[in-house]
Ligand code: SF4
């Protein structure tokens with residue numbers, strides 16, 4: 001099985017705590033997060049734009065701009081891809097990505113990436129990369 005993900009979602013998955021915009025989106029994220037946790041050898045296709053986690057998102061379905069502005073999250077995707085040294089259009093094992101994340105990410109860097117996100121402001125992701 002192959003999953004398509006945009007780069008910044010690796011940060012989100014790492015600290016995912018089950019909260020989301022609605023139940024449908026929560027179930028979608030729960031499925032993917034659980035699959036990756038139980039099967040770290042899963043192939044991940046790195047992509048730009050709306051990915052498998054965006055498909056059920058109210059931001060995508062009803063174009064609810066309050067949740068997510070594509071130009072903002074695309075910028076974050078580019079920053080995270082550069083930081084991790086991963087390329088859009090390539091396939092990686094999830095375990096490879098996780099190894100890079102655990103090796104490189106710091107609390108300060110995470111704050112730099114995420115301080116404008118609503119979930120960060122709610123305090124939900126601040127401990128995602130505590131050692
Ligand atoms: S703060 Fe937002 S963008 Fe950053 S990891 Fe959490 S949910 Fe994802």
Ligand code: SF4
Pocket residue numbers: 050051053054057058059060067068069073
């Ligand atoms: S908020 Fe934006 S980036 Fe996040 S899942 Fe929804 S559409 Fe995708």
